[in-house]
Structures are given as C-alpha cells and as structure tokens.
Amino acid sequence: MKRALRVGAGEGVVITANRLLDGAIVWLAADDIWLTRMQRANVFEPEAAVERVSALQSRAQSDGVVGIYEIAVRPEETGPMPVTMRERIRAFGPTVHPQFAYTAQEGVGA
Amino acid sequence: MSVSIGQYHYDQVDRDFLSARIGEFSEQVARRLDGSLTEDEFKPLRLMNGLYLQLHAYMLRVAVPYGTLNAQQVRAFADVARRYDRGYGHFTTRQNIQFNWIRLEDTPDILRLLADVDMHALQTSGNCIRNVTSDEFAGAAADELVDPRVHAEILRQWSTLHPEFTFLPRKFKIAISGSPNDRVAARFHDIGVVARPGSDGRVAFQIFVGGGLGRTPIVGQELYPAVPEERLLATLEAIIRVYNAHGRRDNIYKARIKILVQALGIEAYREAVETELAQMDVARYRLSPEMVSSIEARFASPDLNAPDNAADVLAEQRARDFVFDRWVRSNTHAHRAAGHIIAVVSLKTPGEIPGDVTADQLDRLAGLSERFAYGELRTTHLQNVVFGHVRQDQLYDLWRGLVEVGLGAPNFGLIGDIVACPGLDYCALANARSIPIAQKLGARFADMSLQEQIGALQINISGCINACGHHHAGHIGLLGVDKRGEEFFQMTLGGRADDQAAVGKILGPALPEDDTVDAIARIVDRYLKERSGKESFLETLKRVGETPFKEAAYDVV
Numbered sequence: 001m002k003r004a005l006r007v008g009a010g011e012g013v014v015i016t017a018n019r020l021l022d023g024a025i026v027w028l029a030a031d032d033i034w035l036t037r038m039q040r041a042n043v044f045e046p047e048a049a050v051e052r053v054s055a056l057q058s059r060a061q062s063d064g065v066v067g068i069y070e071i072a073v074r075p076e077e078t079g080p081m082p083v084t085m086r087e088r089i090r091a092f093g094p095t096v097h098p099q100f101a102y103t104a105q106e107g108v109g110a
Numbered sequence: 111m112s113v114s115i116g117q118y119h120y121d122q123v124d125r126d127f128l129s130a131r132i133g134e135f136s137e138q139v140a141r142r143l144d145g146s147l148t149e150d151e152f153k154p155l156r157l158m159n160g161l162y163l164q165l166h167a168y169m170l171r172v173a174v175p176y177g178t179l180n181a182q183q184v185r186a187f188a189d190v191a192r193r194y195d196r197g198y199g200h201f202t203t204r205q206n207i208q209f210n211w212i213r214l215e216d217t218p219d220i221l222r223l224l225a226d227v228d229m230h231a232l233q234t235s236g237n238c239i240r241n242v243t244s245d246e247f248a249g250a251a252a253d254e255l256v257d258p259r260v261h262a263e264i265l266r267q268w269s270t271l272h273p274e275f276t277f278l279p280r281k282f283k284i285a286i287s288g289s290p291n292d293r294v295a296a297r298f299h300d301i302g303v304v305a306r307p308g309s310d311g312r313v314a315f316q317i318f319v320g321g322g323l324g325r326t327p328i329v330g331q332e333l334y335p336a337v338p339e340e341r342l343l344a345t346l347e348a349i350i351r352v353y354n355a356h357g358r359r360d361n362i363y364k365a366r367i368k369i370l371v372q373a374l375g376i377e378a379y380r381e382a383v384e385t386e387l388a389q390m391d392v393a394r395y396r397l398s399p400e401m402v403s404s405i406e407a408r409f410a411s412p413d414l415n416a417p418d419n420a421a422d423v424l425a426e427q428r429a430r431d432f433v434f435d436r437w438v439r440s441n442t443h444a445h446r447a448a449g450h451i452i453a454v455v456s457l458k459t460p461g462e463i464p465g466d467v468t469a470d471q472l473d474r475l476a477g478l479s480e481r482f483a484y485g486e487l488r489t490t491h492l493q494n495v496v497f498g499h500v501r502q503d504q505l506y507d508l509w510r511g512l513v514e515v516g517l518g519a520p521n522f523g524l525i526g527d528i529v530a531c532p533g534l535d536y537c538a539l540a541n542a543r544s545i546p547i548a549q550k551l552g553a554r555f556a557d558m559s560l561q562e563q564i565g566a567l568q569i570n571i572s573g574c575i576n577a578c579g580h581h582h583a584g585h586i587g588l589l590g591v592d593k594r595g596e597e598f599f600q601m602t603l604g605g606r607a608d609d610q611a612a613v614g615k616i617l618g619p620a621l622p623e624d625d626t627v628d629a630i631a632r633i634v635d636r637y638l639k640e641r642s643g644k645e646s647f648l649e650t651l652k653r654v655g656e657t658p659f660k661e662a663a664y665d666v667v
Contacts, residue, residue: 006594020143022213023167061145067163084595085542086534090165094535096463096545100196 005046007072012043014073014080015053016090017065025090025102026065028056034065036102038091039079044070114180115486116249116498118263119408120228128225131232135159136218143215158238160231161217164538168212171234172224176244176262176286177205177489181476184487186227188472194220199472201457201465203529203580204283205243205489206234210536232270237278239269239350243285245293246490249411250452250498252444256288256305256313260406261342264397265303267405268343275350279357280365282350283322285491295491295607297321297330298583300367301349303342312339312399319349319379320371323577327613328368331376333383339402344395348386352379412484416449416501423503424451434509436558437520442505451502453483455495455512456519456527460556463545464530465493474515482508491580492529492568494522524561525569525634526552529580533573533590540573542590542597542623547571550627555634564634567647570605583607585647586630587614597623601630603659604651617660629663636662 007013015028016038026034027041035041044052049070056068071087073080082088093101135155142152156162160171172187187207191199194216195209202208212220224230233240242265249257265284269275275282285294286303296302298321308314314336321330337345353367356374371379417423428435443452455475458464467475475495479487482504483497490496500508512518521527528551531537533544548571555561570584581587587602598620605614621629636658641650651659 018163021215023163025166061148066149085592085597086165086540088595089534089543094166095543096535096549097196 005070005072007046008083011072011074011083012080013046013049013070014038014041014043015049015056015068015070016041016087017056017060017068020061020064020066028052032056034063038082041073041080043073043075043080046070114182115410115412115484116178116259116488117180117409117486118175118266118405119410124228125225128228128230131159131230132218132221132225135221139214139218154236156214156217157235158232159217159221160234161212161214162235162538164210164536165534166536167210168214168217169536170209170212170217170220170231171202172207172209172229172231173234173241174205174207174229174489175266176242176248176259177246177491178248178259179487179489180227181480181485181487183227183229184472184476184479186224186229188469188476189223190220191469191472197469199467199469200463200532201467201489201493201495203491203493203531203578204234204241205246205491206241207489208532210532235281236276237280237282238276239272239278239282239284242266242269243283243294243299243491245287245289246454246488246494246496247293247443247452247498248288248488250445250450251289252446253291254289254446255307258286258288258303258305260402260409261303261305261313261315261339262286263405263409264343264402265346268346275354278350278354279359280362280367282353282367284346290609292607292609292611295580295583295611297609297611298323298327298580298607299330300353301346302330306336308336308338310338314338315342315345317345317349320368320376321611322366322368323580323582324366325363325575325577326366326368327577327582328372329611329613330368331371333376333380339399340397341392341395342397344387344390344392345383347395348383348390351386352382356382412486412499414447414450414499416447417503418449420449420501420503424505427506431506433520434506436562437509437518438505440520440524440562441522445499447499449502451500451505453497453500453505453508454490454522455497455517456522457494457517458521458527458552459516459519460521460526460552461549462516462552464528464548464552467495471515471517474511474517478508478511481511492527494527520558521561523566523568525555525564525567526561528552528569528571529584530571531573531578533571533579537573537578539576540590541575541592542573542599544571544573544579544588544590547588547590547599547623547626551630554627554631564638565644565646567634567637568606569630571599580607581605582613583611584614585651586633588626589620591620593620599623599626601626601663603633603656604648606648615656617656617663621663629665632662632665633659
C-alpha cells in the first residue's frame, strides 16, 4: 500500500510490490526483474522512481505483481535499508516470529 | 456433520449457497490470475470473500458467527493453519479468526475446506453488515436474562447478503447481549442490542446506536429502551436504511453511522427512523413467535446433568492444587446450571502473541471441547476462548489438558489479559507494532501473584487510529504512532466497554516504545499505593483523578 514518500538527505528510493500469486514482497532489481531479496534492489533518485513506477504499472499483470510503489532507503554496507519501520518489517519479516524472518540469502517467501 | 451444541444447523439450502459462492469466487480468482480482472476490479470481490492483501501475504478472515464453534470447525482451522498458513491462526477482536500467510491461488480450496464444516468468510470485510458478535457466556451464564444466540442467528440470516445493505457508506457492526452485564461492548457498536424479558412474556430489545471506536471514538446512545421482538427486524432495517440514505460517502473518515447520529442528534435520528417505519411495510418484517421458534429449534441444547457432588469434587481439587485454584479464581464464571461452570481459556500466555493459537493448540482445544464441553467453544472479543458448559467435577482435567499445551494462564480479566491488534508486523494499515509491546507487558507482569494483587485491569493496544485493538476502551489504552521510523505510544486512561462505557482520556505526549512499558509499570505501582481497600484501578482513577498517574507515567515526581 502506497504511503506518502518522504526522502531525506542522503537517502534514495527503491521500488517494491507484492507478488500476485502469494502476496510475497518483491523489489525491483537490475533489468527490471522483481526479486525477493531487497539487498539487490536498484536505488533510484526520487523523481526517476516515480516515473519508473508509472511505467511498471502498465506491465504489472505480466510481471505478476500488484501494488507497486516506491519507498525511501538509506545506503548501508549490506545494501539499501528502508527508512521506516513498516518497510523494514516488509524487508526482513515480522519481528514477532523469528522463524518467519527473511534472510539475505533466501529472501522473502523462502 | 453431526448435530452440535449452541449452533444453528445448516440445511442443504445453506450448503448449496456456499458451494455456489465458492465456485463463483474460484472463477474470479482464475480470472485475476490470467489477467481478465485487474486488481482494481478484483479487490472488492476478494474483500467480499474475506481476503485481504496485507504486508507479507494475503490474509483470510473467517467469520465465526456470534463467536460459536464446534470441535470439527476448530479442527478445520488447525488444518488450514498447517496446510495453508505457517501453523498459526489469530483470533480477532471481532470473534473471528485470521490466517496471515495465505496464497491467492489456495483460497478457493481453503474456502471449500471451511464450507465442509459450515464455515465461510463472507461479510468479514467490505461496507456491509459484518459478523454479528455476541456474549461469550451466552446460554450459560448465571447472570444472563435472555440467551442472545437465537436472535443473533436471526440477525445473521437477515443481514447476510442483504441486497439493500451490501454497499453501505461504511462497514457496519452489530453486537447483541442478553445479560445486564455488558460483555459485548454494545455501546461501542454501530448498533448495540441488549435483550431482556419483555412485559408480554416475549423478548424486548434495548437498542443503542452510533457507538464506535476508530478515529472518532463515541459511546453509543440509547435509541429505544425496549423494542418488542416482533418489531426487531423492522426497527433495525429502518435504522440502517436511514444511515444508508444519509450517511456520508464523500469522506471515509466521516462515513460511519456514529458521525451521522452526532450530526443529526439522537432525537432527530429517532424521528427519521420513525418516519421510515411509518412508510415501511412493517408486517413484512414481523418477527413472529413461530419464526423465532423455528430458529430456536435449529439449536441443540446440552444435557446439563452433573453428579450431585460435582461442586464438592471441585472444592477438593482446588484445595489440593493452589495453581489450579488460582486459575479457577480468575478464569471461570458462574454457570446457570448446578454442578457446571464456564471456563475461559486465556490466549495471553505471558510473552506470547495475544490471540494467536498454533495448529496443535487448536486441535487440543477441539479435543478438550469434545471431552469436557459438549464439543462446543466460543471465541471472545477479548481474544480468548471459552468452554461454555463444563462439569465442575471435570474442570481439573480440562485445566490440566490446557496446561499441557501452554494455555493455562490464570489471567482472564487481569493485566496480562492484553488485547492487541496484529499491528505493523502484519497489517497494511498499521503505523506501529502492537504485538511486541503486548509481549513485553505480558512478560513484565507475568508474575501471577502480582496480577492477582493488581486485580481487574484491561490493557488494549492498537497499532493505528483504526483501533482494532480497542485502545479507547481499555482501562489503559495504547495507540502506536510512527515518528519517522520510530515507534511511540500515546496512552489513554479510564476507557471501559461495559454498561458504563467510556472513552479513555489521553494522558499526555506519546512515549517512545522503550519507555512505555516502564511508564505503565509506574502507573500500576502508583495505583497500588493510591488505592483504598479493594478498589479497582478504574475506581481509584475515578476517585483520585489522572494527575497521580500522569506524574507516574512521565516520572515527574
């Protein structure tokens, strides 16, 4: 679900969605491929991300995704880190069931 | 399926309808997957079948009509949890159950599995009349005046697929109780119905309208003190027809009936209902004694025979086992029949997720219900489970069976009995996590002797202003807010959902998540110092005011 995007200094934007079939969270990586590992997501400038989302909406069905939107991230050694708690939970899994956490190796829905 | 206690029994018409509906939804899912339906087209269709898209996956919300279940249905939930979820179900504050890890393509199969035990997910979402909720002690409590389940079932049948009320301005929630002690939060519903014996020997209904929580918490107002049974459906039809005609559709935040009732005033709303009734064909809605009897006949009743010494056996077992004795003190309620008792299973084991149950626990609950409670269970709006009819001489064995699967927490109605929405860990609407702070509070107050010393104290936690955790109605309420990635909690004191319903008052600025548990601990300490005799938290708050608790929360003394 899209929320107001606020991008601070030094932050970038990645594009995310849910997979149509199972709702699993995906991020847009190189070559416009949707991956379940956020660490490999492409980081955009905010304006570029908005344009990209618009283009991606038209092929969401063929890509098998739903609810495409952009989120703010901070650059970290391990890759982009979502700014908000909400997106960190989407990226790493619910905090209340450690066994359901998403790992960097296996990603979402593993 | 075999006849079960406390439930309306489906006939072939009911089952054929469900089957056809699942077939229809199955086709809709297929058309969504092949691209024939866009997400915008499909979303209202999936919501009509209880299917949400949440943070990590699809979530299926299954209706539990007025909170009653039989053992087969609970086993079906366990089956869904194992085969299609990740081993869990989550009981909600609307007496329903949610599964958080559902795949879209599995949904028709899940609905078929549920339909095999007469269950569905209809009207658990959307701007329609939602699942009618009722008293978890219905038909069993010693303090009950009228068993509300027959009329709850009548309301279920009346509201299911009601053609005029399928697209209301906003969702619509009805609760019905038959006890003078409100256990359904009647005054916090769009319509709250309290059944009681009428002067003519039939049932009469006190009707409240315009209550609700969410962004604008309001205590419902009495519209009628005693509606005769035969006019119940006509009256409800008129109330909702007025709302449907005049409720706002331009602003989702002002679309609930509570806003309309506030805007018109209760007198004007009543006049509008009367005008509507005057032009309705009221006879068409007449609820005759024969119709009520025909519904009543579809409920099986338990054969409540207990040995003469059942109470003595229970007394002996309580004397022998002080842990059991404590659980009996907190987690049971007086039954109307001699030798019987009502048992509440707390789903608030300290440190665990409020309302969560594993597939194994569901299976155990089903088995225990068959052994000790006539195969019947109830869910509660406080996210617990109730065995309505237990023989007193068998209560000890039931309790041991619960303890074996971690469901023996003796904290019903105490500070550990925390109500919490799924929060940001699962919900797409949430701003903050509800579950972790509930777990921390549960662990902080895990000492059962301390809980008993504190006494009745309800904590409710919501992860956003939509208030699914009913924080406004908590004696202590917590509302999670997000401040640029950091979780804060706004605290309210003095809320209650009983027959003296009140909206909690905001105590002060929101506290960081790390400080909130300590702040509540300080409030509780202050209460223990301030209270006089056996005063409850609410009684002390009423007597001394909020200042001491504000000082404690913000540590300014």
